[in-house]
Amino acid sequence: MIYVSVFIFNFVVACFIYDQSGYVKPLLQAVLVTLLIVAIDIIKYMMKAKQKRKA
Numbered sequence: 001m002i003y004v005s006v007f008i009f010n011f012v013v014a015c016f017i018y019d020q021s022g023y024v025k026p027l028l029q030a031v032l033v034t035l036l037i038v039a040i041d042i043i044k045y046m047m048k049a050k051q052k053r054k055a
Contacts, residue, residue, distance in 0.1 A: 007034045 010033045014026035 003034060003038060006037055007031070010034060 009028055011026055011030035014029040015023070018025045018029075
């Protein structure tokens with residue numbers, strides 16, 4: 001659920017930034033930022049799991 005809200009927020013902000021009638025650029029930016037956040041969360045989770053296995 002958190003990723004959906006991040007995506008919607010990014011899309012709305014990108015619409016204001018690009019200020020065009022089209023929605024392709026804001027949609028692309030929102031998707032890429034959301035994917036970046038998901039990737040960072042996965043990396044953090046893997047590092048925590050690795051540390052727990054060591055201890």
